Amino acid sequence: MKHLRFLNKHFYKYKWWIVPGVFFVIISNIFGVIPAQVIGHAFNLITENIQIYGLFTGFERQQIIYDIFSYSLLYFGSIVLILYLIRGLFLFFMRQTLILMSRHIEFDMKNEIYAHYQKLSLGFYRRNNTGDLMNRATEDVNRVRMYVGPAIMYAINTLVLFLLIITSMYSVNAKLATFCLLPLPVLVIIIYFVNTQINNKSEQIQEQLSSLSSFVQERFSGIRVIKSYVREDYTREIFANESSAYKNSSMGLVRVQALFYPTMLLLVGLSTILTVYIGGEQVIDGSITAGNIAEFIVYVNQLTFPVTMLGWVTTLIQRASASQKRINEFLELQSDIHTGDDPAREVSGNIKFEHVNFTYQDTGIKALQDVSFDIKAGQFVAIIGRTGSGKSTLANLMMRMYDTDSGQISIDGNPLKNVNLNSFRDQVGFVPQEVFLFSDNIKNNIAFGLDEVTDLEIENAARNAAVYHNIMDFELKFDTMLGERGITLSGGQKQRVSIARALIKEPKILIFDDCLSAVDTKTEEEILNNLGNVMKGKTSILIAHRISTIKKADKILVLEEGRIAEQGTHDELINLHGIYEEMYQNQLLEEENKSL
Known part of the structure; x- marks a missing residue:
């Protein structure tokens, strides 16, 4: 239950839903217990009046006795009906408060989880798969809702009903009440041992469901690759295996429940048998009336539903605890990236890297080593390098998707870590390498x-x-x-x-992360010409593979294995006769070969 303590803040928020809800539970159960007493009196009336009716056989008064008897039964029947109608009304109010409260808590939790997901850094999404994230915000939240709604409602209902019925039973006859309730301690012991198994199996089911959701989401996203390589049968087999593992986990839980519920019903049935047997002896001794036995049987039958629900409620609580544990694991995570304390201000476009080093924590790959350069406001700067040289990492660091391991990035002379992040990103136009459209x-x-x-x-x-x-x-x-x-x-x-x-x-700053790779040369030239007009006087950073794209850049940075190997204009770099010239000559040869 320690994981469910997280929900206390929601219970406090909706306390004025819980208080009337509990009140309605108590009132509905009071009107549920009183009919048993009425039925007891009615049963006594029947037995007594049948004997009196027999004594007046052959007399005119027998019809009067019969009429009185009929009206009395109609009277008691009407009282029972009215009591149950009132109980039904309060049950309606009970569900309208406690169940609606659970829906509000579900709404709040989903919003809280989604908002927290958005605060977490890009590294978090590199370490976790989408299917698992979705499952925690949907399936896990739904299981928690079943706890804050139906589970709590039925738990309170069962507790109140138990107290009322036990009080009523002992007020009639302590010995008979003790024998009727004798199977309950056995039930408590069974629940104690079954709880652990339910909890463990619930966690296994949720983990397997996350794995299954992730698999399906990934395969649907990559359906074109699957069809291209004719791997439909292969992925179908993997899905069948994943689905089979989920089925086996679920069947394990079902087996425990299948044994649990019949055992509870058996114990309730045993209570009924003890009521009739011990109650019969009490009637013979004159301690109680036959109507009291009828009253006790009604009480035992009233306990049947709550007792059977006890197992279901136990399952809901255990599954909610397992789900809340999974939710808490992410809600307790803090983002690696926090917005700076500086007030929001307009960006000019000066960017400076000073001895920046960066390593991806999830892979251990050292992407950048001692990188230093300066970009003036209004400059058109190009970044080029071989695959894996760290170009996209530079773009992500400029957007502060990650923080540097060491060194400093400055925007207009202010450390990027101090800059108001939302204001800064709002003034940057970023086109990532992996294009995503909604x-x-x-x-x-x-x-x-x-x-x-x-x-x-x-x-x-x-x-x-x-x-x-x-x-x-x-x-x-x-x-x-x-x-x-x-x-x-x-x-x-x-x-x-x-x-x-x-x-x-x-934007004040525009960053293109190799986003012109899929367009032809003519379209690329048109975009760059338009870009020159749109971004005039503003900072433009273009990451590219084709040197023809970046010839007109004010400055070109050449990356090699995470370091800046060369920098300068196109002509300056050609005259260096280094890496840039080698890349340029290779691309010229490729274009000549294509034209042949």
């Missing part, structure tokens, strides 16, 4: 970074990204819906829509 229309994808935007601004951004004419060729134009991850578009079109999304912000 399952929405093209218009909303381009306007994603802004709250308010006009159609003209969207069209201008599309023109500057050289994708306007492609969009106009679609039947629905800017209202064209994109599939998951923008699958509707070609690779080049996705890159250009992503560029339009960055340009529409009119």
Whole structure:
């Protein structure tokens, strides 16, 4: 239960739902117990009046006795009916408070988890798979909701009903009440031993479900690769194995429950037998009446449902505890990245790296070593290097997706760690290497970074990204819906829509992380020309593989194994006769070979 303490703040928040809910539970159970006493009196009335009715056989008064007897039964029957109607009304109020409260807590928890996920750094998402993150925010939260709603409601209901029934039973006859309740301690012992198994198996089920969700999500995302390599049967077999493991874990829990519930029903049935046997002896001794036996049987039957629900409630609590433990594991994580204390201010575009080192913690790969350079506001700077040289890492560090291991990055002379992060990122247009488009229309994808935007601004951004004419060729134009991850578009079109999304912000700093690789040379030249007009006087950073793309840059940084090997203009680097010239000559040879 220690993991469920996290929910105390929610219970405090909705205390004015819990208090009336508990009140309605108590009142509904009072009106649930009273009918047993009424039935006891009615049973005594029946037995007594049957004897009196027999004594007046052959007399006119027998009909009067019969009428009185009929009206009395109708009276008691009406009272029982009214009592149960009142109980039903309060049960309705009980569910309207406690169950609705659980839905509000579910809403709050999902929002809290999602908000916390967004605060965590990029490294967190590198270490955890999407399916598991989704499962903790959906399936695990739903299991916790079943605890804060039905489990607590039925637990309180059972406790109140037990207290009322036990008090009523002992007020009638202590000996009979003791024998009726004799099987209950055995039930408590069984629950104690079964709880541990339920908890362990619940954790196994949740872990397996996360694994299954992650597998399905990843395979659906990579369906084109699966079809291209004709691996449908292979992935189907893996899914069957994962699904079988989940089934086996679930069946283990079902086996425990299958033994648990019949055992509880057996013990309740034993209570009924003891009631009839011991109660019969008490009637013979004259200690109680036959109506008291009927009353006790009603009490035992009333306990049947709560006792059977006890096992279900126990399961809900154990599963909720296992789920809350998984939720807490992430909610207790603190982000590696925290916004700076400096007030929000307008960015000029000066960027400075001083002896920056960075290693990816999850892989141990040292991406950057002693990197130092200076970018002036308004400069067009290009970054080039072989695969794995650290180009994308530089872009991520500029966006402060990660923090440096050592060294310092400054923006306009202020350490990046002190800068207001939201304000800074809002003034940066970032086009990542891996383009991501949402399952929405093209218009909303381009306007994603802004709250308010006009159609003209969207069209201008599309023109500057050289994708306007492609969009106009679609039947629905800017209202064209994109599939998951923008699958509707070609690779080049996705890159250009992503560029339009960055340009529409009119950023102070623009970072292109190798986002022109899928466009042809003519389109690339058009984009760069447009970029020169849009970003005039603003800082532009372009990471590229093709040297033809970056010839006109004010400064070119050449990365080699995480270090800056060379820097300067295109002509200066060619005259160095180093790595840059070698890359340039190789690319010229490749272009000549393609033209042959």
